[in-house]
Amino acid sequence: MKFKNVLVIGIVLLSFASNAQYRQNKLKKMNQENVNVKLETSPAVTSxxxxxxxxxxxxxxxxxxxxxxxxxxxxxxxxxxxxxxxxxxxxxxxxxxxxxxxxxxxxxxxxxxxxxxxxxxxxxxxxxxxxxxxxxxxxxxxxxxxxxxxxxxxxxxxxxxxxxxxxxxxxxxxxxxxxxxxxxxxxxxxxxxxxxxxxxxxxxxxxxxxxxxxxxxxxxxxx
Known part of the structure; x- marks a missing residue:
C-alpha cells in the first residue's frame, strides 16, 4: 500500500514538473512573440x-x-x-x-x-x-x-x-x-x-x- 502511495505521489510530482516545464516553455514562447511584436511595432527604420x-x-x-x-x-x-x-x-x-x-x-x-x-x-x-x-x-x-x-x-x-x-x-x-x-x-x-x-x-x-x-x-x- 505504501508503495502505491509513493508511486502515486511520484507520478503527481512528475506530472507537476512536466506541466511546470510546459508552462515555462509556453511563457518563453509568448515572451519571444511579444519581443517580435515589439520589434515589428518599433519606430520605422529610416536608414x-x-x-x-x-x-x-x-x-x-x-x-x-x-x-x-x-x-x-x-x-x-x-x-x-x-x-x-x-x-x-x-x-x-x-x-x-x-x-x-x-x-x-x-x-x-x-x-x-x-x-x-x-x-x-x-x-x-x-x-x-x-x-x-x-x-x-x-x-x-x-x-x-x-x-x-x-x-x-x-x-x-x-x-x-x-x-x-x-x-x-x-x-x-x-x-x-x-x-x-x-x-x-x-x-x-x-x-x-x-x-x-x-x-x-x-x-x-x-x-x-x-x-x-x-x-x-x-x-x-x-x-
Whole structure:
C-alpha cells in the first residue's frame, strides 16, 4: 500500500514538473512573440544599405546620388578575396572584387524595389562581365544582398524581368551575399560632380545620368 502511495505521489510530482516545464516553455514562447511584436511595432527604420555593381562605379554613383531618398553613395570594392585592395589591384581582375556603390537610403522615402528598378534600367544586365568598353569581372552586374529579404526581392524581380521579355537576352546579374566593403580611394568619390568635363564622364557617365533623369524624372532630387 505504501508503495502505491509513493508511486502515486511520484507520478503527481512528475506530472507537476512536466506541466511546470510546459508552462515555462509556453511563457518563453509568448515572451519571444511579444519581443517580435515589439520589434515589428518599433519606430520605422529610416536608414538601410544596398550595394550594387553595374560597371564603372563612377556611373553608378552619379545616378544614385540624384535619386530621392538616397542619403549617401560611396564607391568601393566588394566580393573578392584580397584584403584592402587598391584600384590597381581590382583593375587587374585578379582579386575577384567588383566595383560597387554602397548606397545608404531611407526606406520610408524610397523602397529597395525602386532602387532595383533604377539599377536595372541604367545599365545593361545582360552582358557578362562587361559594360560597354569596360571589360572584366570587376565590371560584373551584381547585387550584393544584405539580408534574406533583399535576396528574395532581387531574385524575384530578375525572374519577372526575364519572364516578361524586358530584355532581348537573359539577365546575367549575379546575387552575392554582402561581404567586406572596401571604400575606394578618395579621388574616386563624388567623381562625376568633381570631374564632369573628363572625356569618360562626358561620353559614358553623362548619358547615363541624363537617361536616369528622363526615365525617372519624378524621382530625381531637386537641386
Amino acid at each position: 538601410s544599405i544596398a550595394t550594387f555593381g553595374a560597371g564603372c562605379f563612377w556611373c553608378v554613383e552619379a545616378v544614385f546620388q540624384k535619386l530621392k531618398g538616397v542619403d549617401k553613395v560611396e564607391s568601393g570594392y566588394m566580393g573578392g578575396k584580397t584584403k584592402n585592395p587598391t584600384y590597381k589591384d581590382v583593375c587587374s581582375g585578379q582579386t575577384g572584387h567588383a566595383e560597387v556603390c554602397q548606397i545608404t537610403y531611407n526606406p520610408q522615402k524610397v523602397s529597395f524595389e525602386e532602387l532595383l528598378e533604377v539599377f536595372w534600367k541604367t545599365h545593361d544586365p545582360t552582358t557578362l562581365n562587361r559594360q560597354g568598353n569596360d571589360v572584366g569581372t570587376q565590371y560584373r552586374s551584381a547585387i550584393f544582398y544584405h539580408d534574406n529579404t533583399q535576396q528574395a526581392i532581387a531574385q524575384k524581380y530578375k525572374v519577372d524581368l526575364n519572364t516578361s521579355g524586358a530584355f532581348d537576352t537573359p539577365i546575367v546579374t549575379t546575387f552575392e551575399a554582402a561581404s567586406v566593403f572596401y571604400k575606394a580611394e578618395n579621388y574616386h568619390q563624388d567623381y562625376f560632380n568633381l570631374n564632369g568635363s573628363n572625356p569618360y564622364c562626358q561620353l559614358v557617365v553623362k548619358p547615363k545620368v541624363e537617361k536616369f533623369q528622363k526615365v525617372f524624372k519624378d524621382k530625381v532630387k531637386k537641386d
